[in-house]
Amino acid sequence: MVERNVVVLNLASPLPGLDRYFRLKIKVKGEVVEDCKPEVGFSHKGLEKTAESMIPIQMPFLASKIDSSSGISGEVAYSIALESALSLKVPERANAIRVVLMEISRIASHLGWLSNFSLAVGFVTCYHYAQRDKERALRFIEILTGSRISPNFCVPGGIKGDIKSNVIFEFLDFLTYLDGRMPEFDLLLTDNKFFRGKVDNIGRIQREHALTLGLTGPNLRACGERMDIRKIAPYCGYENLNFKVPVGRRGDCFDRYQVRMKEIRESSDILKGILSNMPDGDVYIKPLIDVHSRKIEEYARVECPHGELGIFIKYDLKEVPTRFKVRTPSLVSVSLLRDAIINQRVSDVGVIVSSFDICLSEVDR
Amino acid sequence: MIENIEQLYLKGILAKVLLEEKISKVPSGRKVEVKVLEKRIDIKLDGRDLIDVLMKLRESEKLSFDFLDCIICYQEKGNFSLIYQIYSTETWQTLSIKAVLPPGTSSIESVTGIYPAAFLMEQEIFELYGINFEGVNYNANLFLPQGDRNFPMRRDTDG
Numbered sequence: 001m002v003e004r005n006v007v008v009l010n011l012a013s014p015l016p017g018l019d020r021y022f023r024l025k026i027k028v029k030g031e032v033v034e035d036c037k038p039e040v041g042f043s044h045k046g047l048e049k050t051a052e053s054m055i056p057i058q059m060p061f062l063a064s065k066i067d068s069s070s071g072i073s074g075e076v077a078y079s080i081a082l083e084s085a086l087s088l089k090v091p092e093r094a095n096a097i098r099v100v101l102m103e104i105s106r107i108a109s110h111l112g113w114l115s116n117f118s119l120a121v122g123f124v125t126c127y128h129y130a131q132r133d134k135e136r137a138l139r140f141i142e143i144l145t146g147s148r149i150s151p152n153f154c155v156p157g158g159i160k161g162d163i164k165s166n167v168i169f170e171f172l173d174f175l176t177y178l179d180g181r182m183p184e185f186d187l188l189l190t191d192n193k194f195f196r197g198k199v200d201n202i203g204r205i206q207r208e209h210a211l212t213l214g215l216t217g218p219n220l221r222a223c224g225e226r227m228d229i230r231k232i233a234p235y236c237g238y239e240n241l242n243f244k245v246p247v248g249r250r251g252d253c254f255d256r257y258q259v260r261m262k263e264i265r266e267s268s269d270i271l272k273g274i275l276s277n278m279p280d281g282d283v284y285i286k287p288l289i290d291v292h293s294r295k296i297e298e299y300a301r302v303e304c305p306h307g308e309l310g311i312f313i314k315y316d317l318k319e320v321p322t323r324f325k326v327r328t329p330s331l332v333s334v335s336l337l338r339d340a341i342i343n344q345r346v347s348d349v350g351v352i353v354s355s356f357d358i359c360l361s362e363v364d365r
Numbered sequence: 366m367i368e369n370i371e372q373l374y375l376k377g378i379l380a381k382v383l384l385e386e387k388i389s390k391v392p393s394g395r396k397v398e399v400k401v402l403e404k405r406i407d408i409k410l411d412g413r414d415l416i417d418v419l420m421k422l423r424e425s426e427k428l429s430f431d432f433l434d435c436i437i438c439y440q441e442k443g444n445f446s447l448i449y450q451i452y453s454t455e456t457w458q459t460l461s462i463k464a465v466l467p468p469g470t471s472s473i474e475s476v477t478g479i480y481p482a483a484f485l486m487e488q489e490i491f492e493l494y495g496i497n498f499e500g501v502n503y504n505a506n507l508f509l510p511q512g513d514r515n516f517p518m519r520r521d522t523d524g
Contacts, residue, residue: 041506044509211454212480212482214482225454227454299435312448314439323439325439332485335485364508
């Protein structure tokens with residue numbers, strides 16, 4: 001039976017802020033969304049199966065393809081897992097440069113998200129400003145690693161290159177520039193009543209519900225749960241760094257925006273601290289990666305820009321892994337979309353989807 | 366704010382000292398191996414005892430492991446094993462529970478009743494490995510084309 005005033009819409013390409021294809025089937029009655037069904041898997045890479053034919057030195061390249069906005073997170077997670085299993089000690093300078101790369105990736109990812117989010121809300125000026133600053137952040141990743149998106153720079157035992165002193169000064173200049181830009185974003189968005197009208201109390205998620213479904217990262221912190229892998233299970237020397245974990249209260253689109261903006265500031269502070277006191281020494285110890293002589297089973301997790309990225313590796317007396325499993329945060333965000341979208345207006349769907357910062361490269365791994 | 370997190374983390378480390386004893390008491394009469402490592406606690410058990418142990422771990426006030434992070438499935442010599450990564454949201458202590466399925470079987474009880482987060486993870490494992498989760502029907506595929514039942518990650522031939 002056909003219901004009156006009920007329309008089924010298939011949203012795919014019109015959704016801003018997504019890097020790959022994704023289908024959202026929504027049932028709309030009048031102006032309100034009654035039901036919603038997300039569908040993923042349109043660009044599945046089969047990464048976990050591909051890994052089963054790769055030796056350890058090839059794996060960081062593959063791991064950098066997990067997250068399209070922060071390739072270094074996957075590399076670090078894989079390296080930590082193998083180093084932990086083989087009891088390898090990484091030089092302090094290598095760990096410091098890993099943190100630098102992860103934090104600048106976080107800044108670039110959040111700025112990229114900000115540009116897409118502001119476009120979804122309808123603030124084109126902010127889109128251009130955020131893209132401009134994101135490109136500057138990516139430029140530093142390129143100077144350090146030679147690649148903007150998937151660096152292939154972090155390997156078990158350290159990193160592939162060192163950071164030069166003149167780059168450190170340029171880096172610090174960029175961070176000062178970014179600090180000057182943040183009030184500009186506040187002026188354009190945070191203090192703008194038209195922006196607030198479009199994001200306040202939209203797409204709310206309850207903290208208990210988010211925890212039940214396994215949400216992590218800025219989306220969970222926006223609900224009021226102070227959970228950050230860098231604090232609860234520190235890695236790469238995060239235990240020695242002093243930084244805050246920003247949280248929201250209501251779990252709506254504005255809180256998700258606010259948490260990410262505060263994280264950019266925190267990452268900037270972390271970078272300033274670590275670049276001013278960069279430890280000396282080597283950046284790479286040539287490790288003995290004897291995965292073929294012992295059984296290895298290890299799970300490592302890092303805080304990537306979207307949440308908790310976990311990598312499980314299992315080696316059974318072979319040079320290639322028998323199992324490589326990736327736990328990605330964006331898949332959980334997709335599963336929570338339904339709860340956030342139902343009973344909202346159809347005009348807000350784009351804003352809500354964009355506010356979750358879903359990385360479909362992670363989902364379709 | 367920072368002090369709270371640090372206190373919570375320290376509390377977690379201190380609690381870990383007593384945790385091994387508590388966890389060992391939970392599965393009364395079951396054959397369970399508990400091993401405390403530097404960063405996590407490993408538990409190895411039979412797949413048939415999984416639900417009982419998980420229920421007790423979640424509901425016990427002193428433990429409350431209530432956050433399911435990830436389910437990992439792999440095949441070893443033709444037999445399936447599932448690893449459940451679980452946290453306590455109070456102390457953020459990590460628990461890694463390895464459930465070994467009896468040889469020749471590919472069926473285990475679903476944990477969606479205890480952890481709703483398991484729904485997507487179990488669906489993915491069903492698609493890729495063909496593990497049957499009792500109590501839930503996973504008909505629609507998440508990643509593979511609809512109706513595809515080839516289970517691409519299975520290693521039945523090479524053991």
